[in-house]
Amino acid sequence: MRILLVQPAPFECGRIGLENALWMSEPGALTAIAACVEGDHEVRIIDMRLEEADTLPRVLSSFKPDLVGVTCMTTDAYQAQAVLHCAKSILGEEVFTLLGGHHPTLVPEEHDFEYIDAICIGEGEDTFKELIDHLESGNSRQSLEEIDGLAFRRGAERVHTGKRSQARELDTFPTPARHLLDEYKGQYFFASAMNMAAIQTSRGCAFDCNFCAIWEFYERKVRFLSSKAIADQMEMCDEPFIFFLDDNFLTRPQRLVELCDEIETRGIKKFWMIQGRTDFVVENADLMRRMRDCGLMMVLSGFETNDAGTLEALRKDNTRENYIKAAELLNELSIITTGIFMAHPDFEAQDFDDLYAAINEMKITIPLVVINMPLPGTQSWRENQHKLLTKDARFFDLLHAVTPTKLPRREFYERYAAWNEATEASIDSSLSWRFMARRPRLMMAMRSGLKLFSQRREVLRMALNDPENYLRDEEGIIPEFPPSDPQETRQELVTEVVGV
Amino acid sequence: MSAILAEKDLIPQSTPDAPLLPTWLSELRDEVSAHPGVNHLLLSRLRTGRYTKGDYKVFGLQHYPMVGTFTRYMELLLLRAPSSEQKLWLAKVLVDEYGEGSDGDDHAKLYLRYLNSMGLVSGEEETTPLCSAVWEFIGIHLRICSEEPFLVGLGALGPGHEWAIPKMFNQIIPGLERAGMGYEERMYFDLHTEQDIEHANWMSQALAQLGQDEEARALVRRGALLSLGARFRFWTGVERCVVARRQPHSVDAVRRGILGSRRPDREESPGNRRDLRTAIQDHWAGKSWPVPLPSDSTLIEVSQ
Structure with missing residues (x-):
């Protein structure tokens, strides 16, 4: 079979967003499922984030795939649908269209369209392999009941075969087919770390924060790739930078000690970036130092809030003291900190000021302030659906307030858009000469990406710093809020906008 | 039958009402149907997103x-018909x-009805800067219909x-519906999914x-591919305007x-609709088109 796997763009070509200006990782989900079928089939991957709009129809016409598969999160849900619609439009009913990923798994009913033949629910590798085998054997595309982890249409009926068990050991999966991304080599990046590879070394998270759906997606189970397998994959990468895609890399210290052993024994010289919790950083200072010596260059952590009460409400199971200590320690080790902070829709003017002051105090190298929102599939979503002003997937990008704001929306966005300028001091005090002098090799490696990143940063800031940018996005979709009589009209408005 | 098949069928098939298409035309029909434009x-x-009025x-x-x-293209081509x-x-x-096919309302009037329902401010349709792809599209078709062999123009x-x-319009209509436009407001698009099937069948003969x-x-x-290549560039230009x-x-x-x-995009807007009308009149009078046009190979390569 000919199989085309597509990473959709998060938005239309040309739009500025975090995903094309700050951080773009390899489509790891696609290389992972491609590896499961590649030996027996002709597989191609196209990354629409790095392509012009004509590439997709051109590839569809020339490659003539038997199956088109797309993965998506929430914000790119409509773009993923557009890809599959385009595939059916060009190739007709003959092509099998498959949608997978986070958003379709958590809310498959939002993807019930005639141009989507099946939705892969949960982890994709085994489901995909079985589906391909089924179709390759000439079996009907309407008799997929035997394959776990699918939602599909059988005539007017919607069939859901149940979520597939996600117990398979990660080491038993084939190594992701990263060579299918060769034409995009050098184009994935985080900030000025250009030419970046991506490896996923674990799946799931043991914590249960109410704003995150990862633990629900993986049913509270966490599985790990062995240190040997991680080091094998690191050795296969030509790229100087590697992003470990794990939602929480910093867990099980022994595993990380073993990874450091492997890196040292094999002499792997890569710079790597991770996502992890600050409590782990604080509790494992020596290990953090050792990982720094083995190439760790950046830790992305959710700092969320400067307010202890809010932290508890988010079920973060962490403390502000840990945040402060972790930032201090990482700065001391010359490890870049990327801190995600949350502005809340009920913020008043002073709350913004306090948050920005707290960031500056912590000296975060790359502070990112997002807007707290009930993301589909999370506990927060279930509890706050009645407050939603829109269910438009594009707005769940952490940059828009999808619930009513306490401040008038314009003022809310004016205060929010100020975060870039207001936290300059944090960047300046973190990225000191001392910091850079300690890691000359890292600074040299990032030098080549500095020019392009500063250009991207400039346009990103132009977009993010402009409150009108958010309000223009909302025009015609989210009404001006609060109305003159909030109590009376709020429910009416919500009913009208969301249709609930 | 699925909506997708219904869309595909809008490209004329050989039906009892339409003549049996010879193989080459049938192949061309498939090529048009799959073209990126x-x-x-x-x-x-x-079709799938949430665009507003x-x-x-x-x-x-x-x-x-x-x-x-x-x-205007048709008039130019008529002059060249052998x-x-x-x-x-x-x-x-x-x-x-x-x-004639729309109760006496010509297309421009129908389209204005659509624009008015979108909240058009009077005069905006004349003064809005047009992206270069609009100028290119029109310039390319004027050139094809006045300079190329008759059959290229017909293609x-x-x-x-x-x-x-x-x-194309059948993909646009569901989005217009979702944005709250009724049949009366979007009639221009609906009519073209009906009326042009007749034109297309008739043209096929x-x-x-x-x-x-x-x-x-x-x-x-060649004519079809040049036109569709320009069409592709036009949609890209429109999308960038919507994003902008x-x-x-x-x-x-x-x-x-x-x-x-x-x-990357190249130029600033070459002008608005008034400027465009002047350019079309000048072209009719024999003057050259004021905007550089993409080469034929660039247009044809869109689908290669």
């Missing part, structure tokens, strides 16, 4: 200038295009337009008779090609 991602995005107004203001120019029989074929479509206006438009040898068929295909409305900063970023885009 007919399946631009913007069209699928309009404000977005559709931006779309419409770029599209509107092209609405009134199809008859026989009175062919002139008659073209004249039949031309009469419909002048407005551009037949398969390139009449076969392509119903399928003409093409079947004229495409007697390989050389003639190649000319027809919400996010004006993106214009500069795209122009500088720093967001992963491999093909």
Whole structure:
């Protein structure tokens, strides 16, 4: 079979967003499922984030795939649908269209369209392999009941075969087919770390924060790739930078000690970036130092809030003291900190000021302030659906307030858009000469990406710093809020906008 | 039958009402149906996304200038038709295009109705800067219909337009519906999914008779591909205008090609609809088109 796997763009070509200006990782989900079928089939991957709009129809016409598969999160849900619609439009009913990923798994009913033949629910590798085998054997595309982890249409009926068990050991999966991304080599990046590879070394998270759906997606189970397998994959990468895609890399210290052993024994010289919790950083200072010596260059952590009460409400199971200590320690080790902070829709003017002051105090190298929102599939979503002003997937990008704001929306966005300028001091005090002098090799490696990143940063800031940018996005979709009589009209408005 | 199949069927098939298409035309029909210009991602995005009336107004203001120019292409082509029989074929479509098929409302009036329902401010349709792709599209078609062999022009206006438009518009209509537009407001689009099927069938008969040898068929295909290549560029231009409305900063970023885009935009707007009308009149009077046009190979490569 000919199989085309597509990473959709998060938005239309040309739009500025975090995903094309700050951080773009390899489509790891696609290389992972491609590896499961590649030996027996002709597989191609196209990354629409790095392509012009004509590439997709051109590839569809020339490659003539038997199956088109797309993965998506929430914000790119409509773009993923557009890809599959385009595939059916060009190739007709003959092509099998498959949608997978986070958003379709958590809310498959939002993807019930005639141009989507099946939705892969949960982890994709085994489901995909079985589906391909089924179709390759000439079996009907309407008799997929035997394959776990699918939602599909059988005539007017919607069939859901149940979520597939996600117990398979990660080491038993084939190594992701990263060579299918060769034409995009050098184009994935985080900030000025250009030419970046991506490896996923674990799946799931043991914590249960109410704003995150990862633990629900993986049913509270966490599985790990062995240190040997991680080091094998690191050795296969030509790229100087590697992003470990794990939602929480910093867990099980022994595993990380073993990874450091492997890196040292094999002499792997890569710079790597991770996502992890600050409590782990604080509790494992020596290990953090050792990982720094083995190439760790950046830790992305959710700092969320400067307010202890809010932290508890988010079920973060962490403390502000840990945040402060972790930032201090990482700065001391010359490890870049990327801190995600949350502005809340009920913020008043002073709350913004306090948050920005707290960031500056912590000296975060790359502070990112997002807007707290009930993301589909999370506990927060279930509890706050009645407050939603829109269910438009594009707005769940952490940059828009999808619930009513306490401040008038314009003022809310004016205060929010100020975060870039207001936290300059944090960047300046973190990225000191001392910091850079300690890691000359890292600074040299990032030098080549500095020019392009500063250009991207400039346009990103132009977009993010402009409150009108958010309000223009909302025009015609989210009404001006609060109305003159909030109590009376709020429910009416919500009913009208969301249709609930 | 699924909606997708219904869309595909808008490209004329051999039906009892329509003559059996010869193989070459049938192949050309499939090529048009799969062309990136007919399946631009913007069209699928309009079908699947959540665009508002404000977005559709931006779309419409770029599209509107092209609405009134199809008859000009036909008039130019009519002059080049080699026989009175062919002139008659073209004249039949031309009469419909002048407005007979829509209760006396010509296309431009219908389109204004659509724009008004989007909240058009009077005069905006004249003063809105048009993206270079609009100028290119019109310039390319004026050139094809006045300079290229007759069959190239027929390929551009037949398969390139009449076969392509119903399928393209059928992707736009669900989005217009979702944005709250009723049949009356979007009638321009609905009519073109109905009326142009007749035109297309009828044009197919003409093409079947004229495409007697390989050389003639190649000319027809070339015309279709040139037109669809320009159409593709037009949709890309429209999409950038829609994005720029919400996010004006993106214009500069795209122009500088720093967001992963491999093909940065080039120029500022060459002018508005008034300027465009003057340019069309000047072209009629023999003056050259004021905007550089992409090469034929650039247009044809869109689908290669």
